[in-house]
C-alpha cells in the first residue's frame with residue numbers, strides 16, 4: 001500500500017466516527033505533550049522516535065555525515081553529495097561491518113571504493129554506475145542468474161532488434177534514392193558486358209532488393225520496439241526489498257546494454273541515471289526508456 005492510501009484510509013472516520021473521534025483527541029493530546037505524528041499512518045510516536053512504531057516508516061530526519069544535508073534515517077546514500085553513508089553495512093554486498101574494516105570480510109571489497117576495470121570510474125557499489133560492469137563475484141553471479149530469466153531474455157532480444165534499427169541507415173534525401181538507382185543501372189551494364197564476354201546475349205539480371213527503409217518506416221518500427229521494451233521493463237520492475245544494497249544490485253544486474261535507459265525510483269519517483277544515484281533503492285523502481293534529448297531530466301552525478 002502506498003503511504004498516500006494509508007493516510008486517506010486512516011484520516012477518513014467512515015466506519016466508527018465516534019471511536020475515531022476519541023482516538024483523534026488522544027492523538028492530539030499526545031502530540032501536545034511532545035509526541036511525533038507519523039505522516040504516513042497518523043500514529044503518534046515518542047518524541048525521539050526515528051521510525052513509526054505502527055507502520056515502520058521514517059518519521060525523523062537524519063543528517064548526511066559528509067555534507068550535512070537532511071536525509072531519511074533509513075537512506076544509505078546521500079543524493080546531495082553522492083556519498084554512501086553507512087559505515088556498518090558493506091555497500092557492495094550488504095554484509096554487517098563493525099565500521100573499521102578496510103576490506104569487507106564477506107565479499108572482500110575495499111571499503112574505500114572499487115575502480116571499474118572497463119571505464120576507470122570509482123565505485124561504491126557492486127556495479128559500475130557509469131558502464132554497468134559487474135565489479136564483484138556476487139554481481140557477476142546475479143547477472144548469470146538473470147540470463148536464465150525468460151523475461152530478461154526477451155528484453156535482451158528486443159534491445160538487440162532496437163539497436164539494429166538505431167544503426168540502420170534510412171534514405172536521407174532524394175539524392176540518396178537517385179544515387180541508388182544509378183548504382184543499380186551501372187551494375188546492370190557491367191553484368192551485361194560480363195555476360196556478353198561469356199557469350200550470353202540476353203542475360204537475366206536479378207535486381208538488388210534495397211534493404212534500406214524510408215525514414216518513416218524506420219521511425220515506425222523503432223516506436224513499435226520502444227513500446228515492447230517499455231512493456232517488458234514494466235513487467236520486470238524491481239519490487240521493494242529489505243536490503244538497499246541487494247535491491248540496488250538486482251536493479252543494476254537487470255539493466256540491458258545497447259539502449260538508453262533511466263531509473264525511476266519508488267522513493268521520490270525521481271529519474272536517476274541508475275539506482276546507484278538513489279538514496280532508497282530498497283523501495284523498488286523500474287528502468288524506463290529515455291528519449292533522444294531527455295538527459296536534462298536526470299540530475300545524478302554520472
Ligand SMILES: [Zn+2]
Nearest residue numbers: 038041052055
Ligand atoms: Zn506510521
Ligand SMILES: [Zn+2]
Nearest residue numbers: 064067078081
Ligand atoms: Zn551528503
Ligand SMILES: [Zn+2]
Nearest residue numbers: 090093104107
Ligand atoms: Zn561486502
Ligand SMILES: [Zn+2]
Nearest residue numbers: 116119128131
Ligand atoms: Zn565502468
Ligand SMILES: [Zn+2]
Nearest residue numbers: 265267278279
Ligand atoms: Zn530515488
